[in-house]
Structure formats: structure tokens, C-alpha cells
Amino acid sequence: MVQWEGTEAGVQASLWQALDEVLDPELDQSIVRLGFVEAVLLEGSCVEVTLRLPTFWCAPNFVFMMAEDIRRALLQVEGVQEVRVRIADHFASEAIEAAIREGRSFEAAFPGETTGSLDELRQWFQRKGYLRRQFALLKALRAAGFSPPEICAMRLADLLKSEGKWWARRADGTLVRIESEEAISRYLKRRQELGLDGRPESPLMLDMDGNPIPLESFEDYLRRSRTTLLNLSANASLCQALLASRKGGAP
Template structure:
């Protein structure tokens, strides 16, 4: 029998799989979870964002993903996820609760559903983690010409490599030990010609993601005085 304490732990783990699409970090690590509450087989989750005017499509993705992640847990019958203190909270919360999709929640404003937006940011994250792993190899002495032959199975374990593999799995790209480190968005090998420019662009992408994450943490702390400590339980 699932206890409230164990279900609370599973809820938190599930929310840890929900990413801010632009920052490619879990909402739990970003302190976007304002609170959770387990009441029997019902789960309530409150989310918050750094500003009142965060992009509604990004916000909708996170609320919808949080709902779906928690709803898949064994023993959960009903899920309610609320976005707090956002200019479009009412529309987003109602749309996610009804399961109608972003277009229905914002008629006349949305240009298509959010799957392609999600893939766009997954591709950016994949590029950034490729660059992070590749730069470490270059610092250790790997030549640029040899870099294009490196395969994932020959790499030392690291957080960047774990995240790279997860993003490949989500994008349907090869992620096994024989897969090349450097592949394009279609899974094709990257040639050595133009590799330096590609890595510079990838580094710009990575620095932008990391910088935005730091900026958002600062805004969130200014707004809520969170001090970087997420609420594991108790709705605000």
C-alpha cells in the first residue's frame, strides 16, 4: 500500500523530470515548485515562475508536463496543477485541467501546438551538451580531427554525458556506446570541416542557457525570497 510519505517522494521525483524548456533544467532544481500536497489518491501541485510575464507557451509546457508526470504515478487518481502569480494563470490552469491543449486555451493567439517548440529546445540542449563533452576532450589533448571519431562508449561518465544521452533518447537520436559523440540534429556524423565554427556556435548556445538559468534564479529569489530552497510539501 502506498503511503502519503512515499507518494510525496514519488511526486517530487516525477516533478524532477519536468524541464523548463528554455533552461533545460528541472523545475525542482530551479525552485519553480511552490508546494505539493498529497490527499489520499489526489495530488495538488503549485508552480511559480520568476516573473509575472514569463512566456505563456513555456509556462503551459511546464504545467502540462507536471500534470502528466504526476498523473502517471501508480496510486494517483486525480491531479491538480496550478500556476501561481502569472498573467495567464487562469487560461493555463483551465486548459491543462481540461486537457484541451495550448491552442484551445489561447484561441486566435497560438500558432500550432507545442511539440515543435519542445523539440527546438531539446535540440539546443543536445548541442550544448555535445560541446561541453567535446571541450573537455579537447582540453585533455584530443585533436580536432580525432574528435569526430569519438564514440559515447569510450567516454568517461559525467553529468554532461548523462544529459546528452537523455536528450538524444528524447529526440530519437542514437545514444548507445557505438554512437558518435558529434552528430547533427538528424543523427548524421559531423564532418571535421567547419567543426571549429560549429563548436563555437554550440558554446554560445550553452553559455546562453546557463546565463538565463542564473538570471531566472536571481529573479525568482527577488520575487519570492526563496533563497533557493524548494518547497517539498505544503501549498503556498
């Protein structure tokens, strides 16, 4: 639970919103909703965020990415000029905190101990999360009554937002309300982040390489996406249970 101290309501909302956009790279979920943010303090133009992660041995590259993203996100909030990230009870907290504070890379924080780059790892997790978001959108479309042939034929322009609500257009031009608005917005955002075709005439459903999903492969693609979702959900549940255990409470 986030503890807001010394902040006014408007600043609180801005900081909360910014942190809610920071994701656990593996789970593709908000660090706020996962319960990783333990405290947020504002002193003048400096924000200090304390993270408590599920285990003492959480992978340092994952932790570094979250800490780096926190700093970047909060520096976008008006009035914030400095961000300090504290990592509670983690074996590499000192090295990560110092690197984030000084603007050094992960490789510089752990010289001789890393292979590959965080950019490559981040992109791999983005692609993995893309499948999860796509499956959530597929599920929302199926719940709204769209058949596999209709979904495979849909274009980006067939998703329309009006007065804060999302609609999907059928082949005959009729509009159907899509209840899961978050599924649409998260899918479109990740699709843009991956640089996939964003033209209105582009197929709505693309694989991670930007290829349309043919109808004959749709069910198989759906099964593989469901497997990815189940794995990620299981990991998220485990992380939350471990975190609750660390805090001495129930998940």
C-alpha cells in the first residue's frame, strides 16, 4: 500500500498515476498493483520511493529496470526534479540504488558480472507481454460475440473510441460495445511500443513479427497465447504471495 506523506491531493494523484505506469518487466503488471511500492515521500522537489520486492534474491536486472523506470516516470511529473529509489531488504540494493542515483548503467553497476544488455532483455519481455495483452483483447472480443473469422478480418480502424468508451465494428457496419476498455488500451499501447504497423487499414491481430494471424492458425495461436497468460498469472500470484509473506500478511 502506498503511503503518501507531505503531499497535496493533486501531487499525490500525479505521483500515483506515474508509478502505476511502471511495470514489473517479467509480469507486465503495475508495481503499484502488485504491492511493490512501500512508501512514497515528497520533500520539496525530491521524491523518494521505497520498493519492497517479493524476495531478498529477486534478479538484480529486473530490479534495476524497475528502479530506472521509476526515476524516469517521476521526473516527468511537474515539479519533480530529483528521484531517489530505495530498495528494502535486497542483496544488491546498495549497488542498484547508487547506479540509479548517479545515472550509471546496469553494466557499470555490476562490472564483469553481466552478459547481454538490459535493452535486449526489456524488448524480450515486451514481446512476451504483447501476447498476454493480445489474448486479453481476443477474450474481450469473443465475449462481445465476435467470431474467429470476424476477428481475423478486423482492421485497426474497426476499433473506435467515443466518449471514453470503446466500440468494435462488425463487417456490416454495426458497432458493439467492448466492456474491457483496459484490454484495448493496453494492447494498442504495447503494439505501438513494439513498432508494429499502426495504420488504420492494418489487421487488428498481428503476431510479434508483424504478420497477420490467418484464420486457419487462429485457434492454435489462441492456445499458445493462453499458455503464456497462465504462466504469467502464476508467476504474479507467486510473487504476491511471497511479498505478503515477507510483510507478515495475507496475499
